[in-house]
Structure formats: C-alpha cells, structure tokens
Amino acid sequence: xxxxxxxxxxxxxxxxxxxxxxxxxxxxxxxxxxxxxxxxxxxxxxxxxxxxxxxxxxxxxxxxxxxxxxxxxxxxxxxxxxxxxxxxxxxxxxxxxxxxxxxxxxxxxxxxxxxxxxxxxxxxxxxxxxxxxxxxxxxxxxxxxxxxxxxxxxxxxxxxxxxxxxxxxxxxxxxxxxxxxxxxxxxxxxxxxxxxxxxxxxxxxxxxxxxxxxxxxxxxxxxxxxxxxxxxxxxxxxxxxxxxxxxxxxxxxxxxxxxxxxxxxxxxxxxxxxxxxxxxxxxxxxxxxxxxxxxxxxxxxxxxxxxxxxxxxxxxxxxxxxxxxxxxxxxxxxxxxxxxxxxxxxxxxxxxxxxxxxxxxxxxxxxxxxxxxxxxxxxxxxxxxxxxxxxxxxxxxxxxxxxxxxxxxxxxxxxxxxxxxxxxxxxxxxxxxxxxxxxxxxxxxxxxxxxxxxxx
Amino acid sequence: xxxxxxxxxxxxxxxxxxxxxxxxxxxxxxxxxxxxxxxxxxxxxxxxxxxxxxxxxxxxxxxxxxxxxxxxxxxxxxxxxxxxxxxxxxxxxxxxxxxxxxxxxxxxxxxxxxxxxxxxxxxxxxxxxxxxxxxxxxxxxxxxxxxxxxxxxxxxxxxxxxxxxxxxxxxxxxxxxxxxxxxxxxxxxxxxxxxxxxxxxxxxxxxxxxxxxxxxxxxxxxxxxxxxxxxxxxxxxxxxxxxxxxxx
Amino acid sequence: xxxxxxxxxxxxxxxxxxxxxxxxxxxxxxxxxxxxxxxxxxxxxxxxxxxxxxxxxxxxxxxxxxxxxxxxxxxxxxxxxxxxxxxxxxxxxxxxxxxxxxxxxxxxxxx
Amino acid sequence: xxxxxxxxxxxxxxxxxxxxxxxxxxxxxxxxxxxxxxxxxxxxxxxxxxxxxxxxxxxxxxxxxxxxxxxxxxxxxxxxx
Numbered sequence: 077x078x079x080x081x082x083x084x085x086x087x088x089x090x091x092x093x094x095x096x097x098x099x100x101x102x103x104x105x106x107x108x109x110x111x112x113x114x115x116x117x118x119x120x121x122x123x124x125x126x127x128x129x130x131x132x133x134x135x136x137x138x139x140x141x142x143x144x145x146x147x148x149x150x151x152x153x154x155x156x157x158x159x160x161x162x163x164x165x166x167x168x169x170x171x172x173x174x175x176x177x178x179x180x181x182x183x184x185x186x187x188x189x190x191x192x193x194x195x196x197x198x199x200x201x202x203x204x205x206x207x208x209x210x211x212x213x214x215x216x217x218x219x220x221x222x223x224x225x226x227x228x229x230x231x232x233x234x235x236x237x238x239x240x241x242x243x244x245x246x247x248x249x250x251x252x253x254x255x256x257x258x259x260x261x262x263x264x265x266x267x268x269x270x271x272x273x274x275x276x277x278x279x280x281x282x283x284x285x286x287x288x289x290x291x292x293x294x295x296x297x298x299x300x301x302x303x304x305x306x307x308x309x310x311x312x313x314x315x316x317x318x319x320x321x322x323x324x325x326x327x328x329x330x331x332x333x334x335x336x337x338x339x340x341x342x343x344x345x346x347x348x349x350x351x352x353x354x355x356x357x358x359x360x361x362x363x364x365x366x367x368x369x370x371x372x373x374x375x376x377x378x379x380x381x382x383x384x385x386x387x388x389x390x391x392x393x394x395x396x397x398x399x400x401x402x403x404x405x406x407x408x409x410x411x412x413x414x415x416x417x418x419x420x421x422x423x424x425x426x427x428x429x430x431x432x433x434x435x436x437x438x439x440x441x442x443x444x445x446x447x448x449x450x451x452x453x454x455x456x457x458x459x460x461x462x463x464x465x466x467x468x469x470x471x472x473x474x475x476x477x478x479x480x481x482x483x484x485x486x487x488x489x490x491x492x493x494x495x496x497x498x499x500x501x502x503x504x505x506x507x508x509x510x511x512x513x514x515x516x517x518x519x520x521x522x523x524x525x526x527x528x529x530x531x532x
Numbered sequence: 533x534x535x536x537x538x539x540x541x542x543x544x545x546x547x548x549x550x551x552x553x554x555x556x557x558x559x560x561x562x563x564x565x566x567x568x569x570x571x572x573x574x575x576x577x578x579x580x581x582x583x584x585x586x587x588x589x590x591x592x593x594x595x596x597x598x599x600x601x602x603x604x605x606x607x608x609x610x611x612x613x614x615x616x617x618x619x620x621x622x623x624x625x626x627x628x629x630x631x632x633x634x635x636x637x638x639x640x641x642x643x644x645x646x647x648x649x650x651x652x653x654x655x656x657x658x659x660x661x662x663x664x665x666x667x668x669x670x671x672x673x674x675x676x677x678x679x680x681x682x683x684x685x686x687x688x689x690x691x692x693x694x695x696x697x698x699x700x701x702x703x704x705x706x707x708x709x710x711x712x713x714x715x716x717x718x719x720x721x722x723x724x725x726x727x728x729x730x731x732x733x734x735x736x737x738x739x740x741x742x743x744x745x746x747x748x749x750x751x752x753x754x755x756x757x758x759x760x761x762x763x764x765x766x767x768x769x770x771x772x773x774x775x776x777x778x779x780x
Numbered sequence: 781x782x783x784x785x786x787x788x789x790x791x792x793x794x795x796x797x798x799x800x801x802x803x804x805x806x807x808x809x810x811x812x813x814x815x816x817x818x819x820x821x822x823x824x825x826x827x828x829x830x831x832x833x834x835x836x837x838x839x840x841x842x843x844x845x846x847x848x849x850x851x852x853x854x855x856x857x858x859x860x861x862x863x864x865x866x867x868x869x870x871x872x873x874x875x876x877x878x879x880x881x882x883x884x885x886x887x888x889x890x891x
Numbered sequence: 892x893x894x895x896x897x898x899x900x901x902x903x904x905x906x907x908x909x910x911x912x913x914x915x916x917x918x919x920x921x922x923x924x925x926x927x928x929x930x931x932x933x934x935x936x937x938x939x940x941x942x943x944x945x946x947x948x949x950x951x952x953x954x955x956x957x958x959x960x961x962x963x964x965x966x967x968x969x970x971x972x
Contacts, residue, residue, distance in 0.1 A: 079732040083719050086619055090715030093626060093708055124612045126731035127595075130574050132612045168630075171623045178616065186854055190616035193861050197620060197868065201627045209879060210888060213872040217806055220865045221797060224817055227858060228790065231851065235824040236558045238570035240850075252569075258558045261549070538799050546791035550784055562783045563828035565848055572850040576833070576842050589840035601833040601849035602943045606856055617857045624864035631871040640966055668946070676834065676942035680860050681950040688954060742835060762860075766955060769867050773874075773962040781895065782935050785902030789909055789928075796913035804918050804963070808925050811956060812909045815932045818948070819905075826939045834942070847940045855944045863951050870963045877967060883918075 078122040078134045078181055081110055081144070085174035092167045099166035100159075106170055107152040110177060114144035121183070121243075129241050135183035137526070138518045139376065143180040143308040146380060150301050150387050151176065153498075157391060157491045158293035161205060165293075172198035172297070176305045185230050185240045185317070188309065192223045192273065199302055202294040203286050211285025218282045222272025229265030236262070245317050246527050256319065263318040267327060270313070273306045275360045277334040287353035289402070292394040295349065299356050299390050304383035307363050311375050314367040315523050327368055332458060334361030339462045343469045347402040348393045351473060355428065355466065356386055362443075362459065371446040372523060373516050377439045380512075381427060384502055385436065388424035388495050392417050395491065400484045404473060409480025417486060420495035422474055427502045429467040435505035438512075575605055589742055597739030597748035598673035606678065607751040607758075611733040614679075614754075615718060618761055622715055625765040628772045637775035639699060646696050654696035661689035669759030673748045679755040683762025690767045694774055704771055707764040714761035721750060721757075783823040789816025803876060803883045807869045814862040818855045825851035898938060905931050922960040929953035 088106045092099040119141070123133040151173055155162045162169055175195035182188050196219040203212040234240055236259065237248040249259065272279040287299055338358030342351045359382045366375035396410050396417075411418025427436035440463060447456045505512050553559050560566060567573050578587045578595050589599065596604040606614050662685075668675070669682030693700050725734035740747030793816055796809025825848035831839055833849035873883065880888045905928060912924035929952040936945035 079722075079726065083722055083726075083732060086615065087716055087719040087723075089619070090622065090712045090719065093712050124732045125609060125725075126729065126734045127609055130571055131609050165630075167626055168623065171619060174619065184610075186610075186857075187613055187616065190613055190620070190857065190861070193620055193865075194616055194623065197623050197627065197864065200868065201623070201630065204627075204631060209872050209875045210885070213803065213869065213876065216865065216869055216872065217797060217810060220810060220869075221794070221813070224813055228817060228820070231821045231824060231854070232553070232559065234570075234851070235560060235565065236556075240571065252558060258556050261552050261556070535799055539795055542791045542795040543788065546788045549791075550787055553787075560824075562823060563826050565825060565827050567827065567846065567848055570848060570850070572848045575849055576846055578842065587835065587842035589835045589837055599835040600943070601835075601846065602852045602856070605849055605853035610853060613853075613857050617860055620861050620864045624867050627868050628871040631868075631875055674834075676832070677946035677950075678856075678943065680856060681947045684950045684955055688950070691958060769959070770962075772871070773959060773966070776966065781898040781902045782939065785905050786935075788906055792906065792909045792913060800913065802918070804960070805913065805921060808921050808960075809913055811925055812912060812928060815928055815952065816909075818944070819932055819935050822936055822939050822941045822944055825941070830940060832940050832942050852941050852944050855941070856947055859944070859947055859951055863955055866956055867959055870959050874963055874966065 078117055078120075078136045079124060081113060081117075081177040081181065082134075082174050084109060085170050085177065089167055089170040089174065092170055096166075099170075100163045103155060103162060103166040103170050107148070107155050107173060110173060111145075111148040111152045114141070114148050117141065117144070129244055132182070132184040132187050133241070134181040135243065135526075136181065137522045138515075139308070139312060139522065140180050142376065142380070142515065142519075143305065144177065146383060147176055147180065147301055147304055148173075150304075150383065151297070153494045154293065154296045154301065154387070154391070157488065157494055158291075158296075159490075161291060161293040165202060165205065168198045168201045172202065172302075176301065179305050179309050183242045185233070185242060185245075186227075188313075189223060189227050189230060192226065192270075195302060195305070196220070196223060196273065199298055202297060203290070205291050205294045206286075206289055208285065208289060211282070211288075215282040215286050218272050218279050222269050222279060224269070225265050225272075226269025229262040229267075229269060232265070233259070233262040242312075242317050243526050246319065249319075264326070266313070266318060270306065270310055271330070271364075273302075274310050274364060275303065275334075275357045276364060277330050277337060277361075280334075280357060283353055283357060284350070287356075288347070288350055290349065290390075290394060291398065292391055295394045296387055296390045299353060300383050300386035303356060303360060303386070304379055307360060307379050307382075308376075310364055311367045311372065311379070314364070315370070315372050316526050328365075331361050331365040331368065332455070334358070335365065335458065335462055339465045343465050346404055347397075348404055348407060348473070349390075349397050349402060351404075351469060352386070352389050352393050355469075356382070358462065358466075359386075359428075362462070365455070366443065366446070369447070371443070373520055374439070374443045374446045376516055376519060377442055377512070381435050381439045381502075384498055385424040385428045388420050388498050388502075389428070391491060391495060392421045395486055395488070396484065399486055400482065404476050407482065407484070408476050409478070409482040410484045411477050412480070412482055414484070414486050414492075416492045416496060418478065420492075420499040421477070423499035423502055425470040425474055427506065429470050430463050431467075433503070433506050435502045435509070435512075437506060438509045572601075572605075575601055575609055578604070587742065595739070596735065596751065597742050597744075598751050599742050600673050600676065600678075602676075603673045603678050603751060603755070604748070607672070607754045608735055608748075611722075611754065614758065615722065615733070618715060618718060618758060621762060621765045622711065625711070625768045628769050632772040632775075634777045636778045637701075637771075638778050639701060640774050640776045641698075646698065650696045654692045658689050658692060661692065662686055665689065665759065665763065666756075669756050670752060671745070672755035672759075673751045674745070679758025680762055682755070682759040684766055686759065686763030687766030687770065690763075691770050694770060701775065702767055702771060704768065707767045707771075710760055711764040711768065714757045714764070718754065718757050718761070721754065725750075782819060786816045786819035786823055789813075790820065792816070801885045803873045803885065807866060807873065810869065811862065811866055814858070818858055818862075821851045821855050821858065825849075894938070901931060901935055901938070905935070918964055922957060922964065925960070926953050926957035929956065
C-alpha cells in the first residue's frame with residue numbers, strides 16, 4: 077500500500093493538466109492525502125510487480141516514516157501558505173510531491189536515480205518563479221551532471237556486484253569478498269553525484285544563484301523540503317550501501333571545507349536570504365559528516381531540527397525580503413509591527429544556534445556526545461567553533477531585525493499560524509524531548525537488521 | 533593555452549579512471565561480464581522463484597511472455613522505472629510549455645519556404661510514418677524498440693507536417709488531452725494490478741505463448757500507452773519550440 | 781576499446797561543461813556527457829560471443845549465451861531522461877536569448 | 892579480429908567528433924558534429940548487440956535532439972555567430 081504515496085500524486089498530476097483552474101484543488105487534496113496517509117503506513121518491504129528482491133521494492137522503516145511525516149507535512153504547509161504562487165505551478169508541485177515520496181521510499185538504486193531526476197526537474201521549474209533564467213539554467217546543468225555521475229557510480233557498482241537492490245548490496249559485497257578499496261571508485265562517484273543536490277562543496281555554486289532572490293514558495297521548498305529529502309536519502313545510502321571505510325580522507329576534507337565555507341560566508345554576508353542559504357550549506361555539510369562517521373541517530377535528529385527551523389526562517393526571511401528588500405540594514409526593526417512573525421523567527425534562529433530550552437540544544441548535545449564518543453579531537457573543536465560563528469551572526473541578525481524603525485507590514489494569517497505552530501513544536505521538543513528520542517531510537521537496529529539480514 | 537591545459541587534465545583524469553577500473557579485481561573486463569552472477573540471470577530464465585528452467589520460443593505461461601528480454605525488464609520486472617520515466621517526459625513537456633508558451637501563439641517565421649515537393653510528399657509520408665511508429669510500439673515485446681522510439685516516430689510525423697506547411701499548428705488541446713489520458717491509464721493499470729493481486733503494476737493478464745502478438749499480458753498494452761504518451765509529449769515540445777508569442 | 785572511448789567521452793563532456801561560456805555549447809557538452817555515459821553502460825553488458833537479448837525462432841532457447849539485458853533497460857530510460865533535460869535546457873536557452881539577446885554567459889552582465 | 896578494428900576506428904572517430912563539437916566556433920557546426928556523434932553511438936550500440944538501445948538512440952538521440960537544437964538556433968534573430 078505504500079506505493080499509493082507515489083501513484084496517487086502521479087495520477088493527479090496527469091489529470092491536473094486537463095484544466096488549469098482546478099489544478100490547485102487537486103494539489104491541495106493530494107498534499108493532504110499524502111500527509112494523512114503516511115500515518116497509516118505499516119513498516120515492511122512493499123514489492124512492485126510481485127517479483128520479490130528482483131523487482132523494485134519500497135522499504136518502509138522507521139527512518140522512512142520519520143522522513144514521510146516531516147516532509148509531507150511541511151510540503152502541505154508550504155503550499156498552503158503561498159496560495160497565489162502555487163496556483164500557477166500546481167502540476168509541477170504535484171510531481172515534486174511524487175518525487176519526494178519516491179526518494180524517501182525507494183529501495184532500488186536506479187529507481188533512486190529516476191526519482192532524483194523527477195525531483196530535480198520539478199525543482200528547476202520551481203526556480204523559474206524567481207524570473208532568473210540564468211541561475212535556473214545553472215541549477216539544471218549542475219543537477220544533471222550530479223545525477224549523471226551518480227548513474228556512472230551506480231553502473232560500475234552493478235557490474236561489480238550484480239544487483240541494484242539496496243538491501244542485498246551489502247550481503248552480495250560480503251559474498252563476493254569485494255574489499256572497500258575495490259568499491260572506492262563507485263562509492264566516490266555516487267558520493268560526489270549526490271553531493272551536488274545535497275549542496276556539498278565541489279558543485280554547490282548553484283545554491284547561491286537559486287536561493288539568493290528566491291520567492292517564499294520556491295525558496296522554502298528548495299532550502300528545507302528538498303534539502304531534507306536529499307539528506308535523508310544520503311543518510312540511507314551512506315549507512316546501508318556506501319560503506320566507505322571510516323570516511324576516506326578526501327571525503328572528510330570536502331565535508332569540513334563545506335561546513336567552514338558555509339558558515340564563514342554566512343557570517344560575512346549582509347543580506348538576509350544569503351545568510352540563510354549559506355548557513356543551510358554549512359548544516360548540510362555537518363549532517364553528511366555525521367552520516368559518514370556512522371552517527372545515524374544524531375544525523376536524523378539534526379535533519380529534523382534543520383528542516384523545521386529552515387522552514388520557519390526561510391518563509392519569514394523570504395517574505396520580509398520580498399516586502400522590503402534584501403539588505404539587513406533596510407529590514408532594521410522589521411519585527412516592530414509584525415511581532416508574531418518575529419517571535420517565530422527568533423525561536424527558529426535560537427534553535428539553530430543550539431541554545432538551551434530549544435530542540436537545537438538537544439540535537440547539538442547528542443551530536444557532541446556522539447563525536448566525543450568516537451574520540452577524535454579535531455572535529456568536535458571545529459563543530460564548536462562553527463556553532464559559535466552561527467550564534468554570532470544569528471544574534472547579530474536578530475538584534476538588527478528587532479530594534480529600529482520600519483513600516484514593513486506582512487498580512488498573511490495562514491503563514492503566521494503555521495510558523496508559530498512550528499516554533500511551538502521546536503520549543504516543546506526542546507523541553508520535553510523524550511518522545512523524539514523514542515521515535516528515533518529504533519532506526520539504529522533496523523538499519524543493522526537490513527545490513528545483516530537483508531530481509532526486513 | 534589554458535583550455536589546452538584543462539583538456540590535458542581531463543584526459544589524464546579519464547585515463548586514471550580507466551586504469552583504476554582495469555586493475556580493479558572485481559570489475560569485469562570488457563566482454564567478460566558473467567551473467568550468472570548477476571540479477572539479470574533471473575530475467576533471462578524468466579523465473580524469479582526457482583533456479584534453472586529453460587525458456588523456449590514457443591513455450592507458454594512463463595512469468596512474462598515477452599520474447600524481448602529488455603522489454604520484459606522495462607515493462608514488467610522494473611515497470612516502476614518506466615512510470616517514473618514517463619513522468620520525467622511529462623514534466624519536461626509541461627515545463628517547456630510553461631517556459632515558452634503563452635496565451636496565444638503563432639507560428640514562427642522560419643527563413644525557408646517549404647517547396648512543392650515537400651508539401652505533396654509529406655501528405656503521403658505522414659500516414660506511413662505514423663504506421664511505422666504504431667508498429668514499433670505494438671511489437672515492442674517481439675522486436676527491438678518499443679514505446680519510446682515508437683512514440684517519437686509518431687511525433688516525427690507531426691514534425692513533418694509542421695515543416696511542410698508554414699501555417700500549420702496541431703490541435704494542442706487534443707495532444708494535451710491524449711497526454712493526460714494515457715498517463716492516467718498507465719497509473720490506473722498499475723492500481724488495477726494492486727487491487728487484483730496486491731502488487732502495483734502486476735501483470736494480471738495471462739502471459740500467453742512467447743512469440744505471439746497477443747502474448748505477455750499487459751506489456752503490449754503498456755507499450756501502446758507509452759507510445760501514444762511519448763508521441764503527444766514530443767508533439768507538445770515541438771509545438772512550443774516552433775511557435776512564438778503573438779506580439780501585442 | 782568502446783569502453784575506453786566512452787569514459788573519455790564522459791570526460792570530454794565534463795570538460796566541455798566546465799570550460800564553455802556559451803549556453804548552447806554547454807547543452808551540447810551535456811549531451812556528449814550523456815552519450816558517453818550510455819555507451820559506457822551498454823559496454824558493461826557486452827558478453828563476448830553473446831547474442832541479442834531477444835528470443836526468436838532461430839535463437840529459441842534461453843540457455844544460449846545472451847548479452848546482459850538489464851543495462852539495456854537502464855539505458856533506455858537514461859536516453860529519454862537525457863532528452864527531457866535537453867529540451868528543458870533549450871527552453872531556458874530560448875528564454876535567456878529573448879531576455880539578453882545573446883548566448884554568451886559573459887555578455888549577460890549581472891542578473 | 893574484424894570487430895576490434897571497427898571498434899577502434901569507431902572509438903577514435905567518436906572522440907574526434909566530440910572534441911570538434913565542443914571546440915568549433917560556429918553553433919550550427921557544433922550541432923552537426925553532435926548529431927554525428929549520436930549517429931556513431933548508434934553504430935556502437937549495434938556493435939555491442941544492443942538493438943533496443945540502438946533503435947531508441949537513433950530515433951531520439953540523433954533525431955529529436957538535433958531537431959530541437961536546430962529549432963533553437965533557427966529562432967535566433969540577427970547575425971549568425
């Protein structure tokens with residue numbers, strides 16, 4: 077039954093082009109359906125076409141369920157907030173929803189490539205909303221090169237071990253006795269290929285062009301929903317398939333460079349959307365770093381915190397910038413007369429910096445405990461320095477936004493309500509974090525079960 | 533000069549990859565792919581459950597009746613890929629129409645006038661090309677090619693009409709309607725499979741005798757649907773490229 | 781030899797994408813990248829002395845030595861995805877040409 | 892023996908045409924070289940016993956892609972660079 081999460085949106089997408097006027101209602105209906113239906117899914121391996129491990133199957137485990145609840149929910153909220161914008165791009169958004177659910181559910185490497193392309197193409201079309209064809213074209217080229225490299229790595233892996241099914245890749249690797257060194261080339265290609273979409277260093281020059289002047293709809297979707305999906309997919313691949321033996325030196329260098337470059341650029345920049353996009357690059361680097369070091373639970377927690385806070389920050393940031401220009405100086409005192417948005421923004425910003433009483437603090441604590449556990453000393457220092465830098469530029473931003481005279485007024489009740497509700501979630505999870513811990517707990521042993529048994 | 537250095541660097545990287553692949557013990561050399569160790573051994577044996585059963589050309593009721601193994605993979609074993617694939621084309625055609633299309637369009641004045649031969653010849657050729665396209669789509673499970681090339685040939689016949697007549701514009705609403713109906717039909721066939729036998733896109737019709745036209749269950753039906761869908765996708769793309777906005 | 785040529789084609793495509801400043805040239809290099817990739821995928825499937833993966837009246841039994849059909853199915857999908865992205869890239873190129881009157885990235889000035 | 896000679900010629904020709912496609916100054920020439928590369932890749936697929944892929948690449952790769960490129964270049968006003 078899990079395939080309905082992909083089949084129904086595709087059906088609605090095909091039907092939605094018949095009549096442009098009703099396309100939006102189909103979008104709202106299918107987004108609500110996906111969000112509600114994802115709560116009724118049972119865990120298990122759903123085969124498509126009934127061919128067991130030789131066909132394509134969808135894997136629903138705790139890891140996928142968390143991704144589905146989180147991202148279908150945020151997708152629904154984002155679409156509802158920007159009603160006018162999503163009316164024009166309704167069909168593209170429905171296909172994007174199918175792509176996101178496909179990415180989270182699929183258990184087949186080539187199927188992942190196809191859904192990567194679907195999500196990519198609908199993301200390129202979403203960015204055309206910002207009326208900047210050159211940066212959308214740049215995003216298209218880098219995205220296609222990225223998925224091309226992923227396909228190259230995937231095919232070399234197939235020729236070596238003979239299967240495309242994620243869960244029995246590991247069991248075949250052991251039977252053939254392929255040592256990590258022989259598998260280094262395909263895994264490196266797949267890593268760099270996915271790194272493009274996950275905003276890692278070698279190919280992330282598209283991020284600045286796309287998100288710099290992004291409107292609330294495409295900005296929020298690209299920076300929080302699609303980024304969260306790609307990071308979750310990256311996590312699944314890095315733990316079950318691409319067992320890179322203790323994070324080869326090159327990969328660690330790429331990740332550390334991404335984290336530092338992202339945070340320093342955010343520190344230097346003076347435009348609100350630029351700060352947000354560079355900080356999301358830094359966070360993405362940190363998340364992938366955690367996955368390559370086997371800290372699966374901490375990575376998932378960081379993704380959840382990241383996606384929730386980026387959703388709030390980018391929705392408010394983009395609408396402020398659309399209303400009164402990008403420079404932080406012009407936005408001085410913007411929260412004076414839209415207090416509620418200001419509170420939501422502040423809660424999300426403080427949660428990202430990791431101050432106590434917010435969910436971000438719980439996540440940072442876990443991350444540091446995890447890294448100290450694996451007793452290498454350089455990286456915890458880097459992470460502490462990085463969160464220090466984060467704290468400085470977010471506090472600086474908040475100070476400017478709260479104090480000063482400005483007549484900016486944003487009238488969007490739906491946005492205020494949803495932003496505040498997400499902010500409340502961030503606070504509640506910060507204080508009473510036990511339910512989230514139990515939610516995340518079963519991931520570790522499920523992944524181990526997949527690696528060993530291959531049968532779920 | 534800088535470009536030349538960049539070219540050398542790229543060639544060196546290529547040779548490096550070739551070298552690492554060559555002396556990589558588990559990477560099979562060109563031509564020495566061992567099929568038995570691969571998943572596709574089961575696709576050839578057409579029997580995912582037990583080991584070695586021989587498939588004969590005239591034999592019947594195997595897992596998939598399609599004589600063409602590639603078609604059995606594309607339309608049966610890994611049919612979900614093809615569904616995703618059709619969505620990629622659908623969203624590309626929609627995107628191109630979104631980017632280039634506008635309220636009213638009129639034909640682009642190309643700087644060549646179709647001469648007499650082209651106009652007369654195209655009317656005769658149009659029917660033949662459409663028939664070839666349909667033939668290739670329908671016989672997808674017997675002969676090479678299938679829904680994708682068949683559909684593109686149908687779109688090529690539409691292109692021929694565009695080239696042979698300056699004022700010609702196809703009925704875009706018709707193609708959009710066909711595009712959405714065929715796409716919805718494909719998903720509905722999948723859902724029927726889901727309700728009939730619990731697996732999405734399951735081959736619920738009998739697989740018949742390998743080699744006959746009406747064999748292989750839903751594969752011919754799926755391929756005809758894909759052929760029509762790909763044909764309408766490309767026709768919409770061609771129309772968006774060959775028209776321009778009516779300047780107000 | 782075709783496998784070596786296809787890897788070098790992939791590299792040439794990457795070289796073309798990175799060094800060209802003309803939008804149409806970038807899309808052409810993207811296509812060369814994809815043609816090289818498809819050739820490489822099919823070259824992995826080749827078996828010396830294998831025959832086409834189709835059962836016909838004269839190659840009737842499945843015990844004959846066939847070429848691996850799975851990469852062929854993957855390439856079928858990869859080709860059509862490549863055309864999808866190329867069509868979208870060319871639509872962007874037309875829009876950029878309508879807006880800036882040139883295909884050269886350097887002559888477009890800051891957006 | 893005969894097969895390898897064809898493959899070597901094909902590989903070298905492919906690389907030469909691809910380089911010309913990337914490096915030629917005229918856009919129309921570049922498109923012509925690209926369509927030549929696509930057609931040669933069809934020969935490559937046929938040599939590697941992949942008829943399905945050869946048919947698809949012939950129709951889509953050299954047919955549709957070249958047509959789209961030519962339409963984009965035709966709709967370009969002004970001087971041909």
